[in-house]
Amino acid sequence: MFGLFKKKGASNAGLSFDVIGVDMHSHVLPGIDDGAQDVSQSIELIRAMMDVGIRKIIATPHIMADYYRNTPETINNALAVLKDELVKQGINIPVQAAAEYFCDESFVAKLDKEKLLSFGEEDYLLFEFSFMTMPPDFNHTLRKMRDAGYQPILAHPERYGYFTVEKCAELRDSGCLMQVNTTSLTGYHGKEVKKFAEELIDELVVDFISSDMHHLKHAEAFKDALSLPYVRRLLTEYPLLQNTSLL
Numbered sequence: 300m301f302g303l304f305k306k307k308g309a310s311n312a313g314l315s316f317d318v319i320g321v322d323m324h325s326h327v328l329p330g331i332d333d334g335a336q337d338v339s340q341s342i343e344l345i346r347a348m349m350d351v352g353i354r355k356i357i358a359t360p361h362i363m364a365d366y367y368r369n370t371p372e373t374i375n376n377a378l379a380v381l382k383d384e385l386v387k388q389g390i391n392i393p394v395q396a397a398a399e400y401f402c403d404e405s406f407v408a409k410l411d412k413e414k415l416l417s418f419g420e421e422d423y424l425l426f427e428f429s430f431m432t433m434p435p436d437f438n439h440t441l442r443k444m445r446d447a448g449y450q451p452i453l454a455h456p457e458r459y460g461y462f463t464v465e466k467c468a469e470l471r472d473s474g475c476l477m478q479v480n481t482t483s484l485t486g487y488h489g490k491e492v493k494k495f496a497e498e499l500i501d502e503l504v505v506d507f508i509s510s511d512m513h514h515l516k517h518a519e520a521f522k523d524a525l526s527l528p529y530v531r532r533l534l535t536e537y538p539l540l541q542n543t544s545l546l
């Protein structure tokens with residue numbers, strides 16, 4: 300009888316993201332980056348997230364000097380449009396806005412000049428690297444983020460081809476938390492990215508998981524991820540920081 304409850308080979312039946320409840324990286328705000336292009340698309344994505352158990356959304360539009368010159372104003376305006384539509388359609392889910400900052404010179408300059416869009420009790424600051432190369436002076440930038448009072452979170456470390464598990468662990472030891480996309484675990488971004496995401500989980504260097512939802516294909520992959528053993532492990536026995544009430 301007892302063997303029935305062993306974790307090994309356990310089924311994913313009934314598994315949902317309800318366990319974590321909060322999705323803290325998505326592009327569901329309408330019309331301001333490469334995510335939802337209008338509010339009807341925003342609603343579709345949010346419904347898809349709610350269908351798999353998400354109960355709170357922290358939307359994180361890109362802020363990138365060359366492509367998406369978002370500001371707190373553009374982001375809050377888009378959030379207001381979305382919130383109006385949610386009320387109109389009777390959809391009850393808290394949506395909050397922060398950002399996904401592209402780590403370039405303008406980001407470093409902003410750190411000196413203004414209050415950035417962070418979230419949670421720990422002032423979490425979500426940022427991403429270029430897919431081509433890591434900023435050469437990143438340790439300095441990391442120190443600046445922390446000195447300014449933020450708790451940095453690197454978005455999808457598994458997607459940077461030049462990155463290694465060792466480098467991730469080293470950055471994490473220096474105070475940079477790590478957020479893996481659950482869609483990466485489905486193979487959505489290719490075999491290498493999937494393997495890297497699995498290694499990061501095995502090495503216990505993952506702090507947050509999220510959808511990084513831009514469009515309905517991501518919604519499909521987000522749902523598919525629930526059938527994976529790695530995702531079961533993340534949701535049932537892994538020391539994610541998301542499992543706390545800090546968000």
Ligand SMILES: [Fe+2]
Nearest residue numbers: 324399454511
């Ligand atoms: Fe993103």
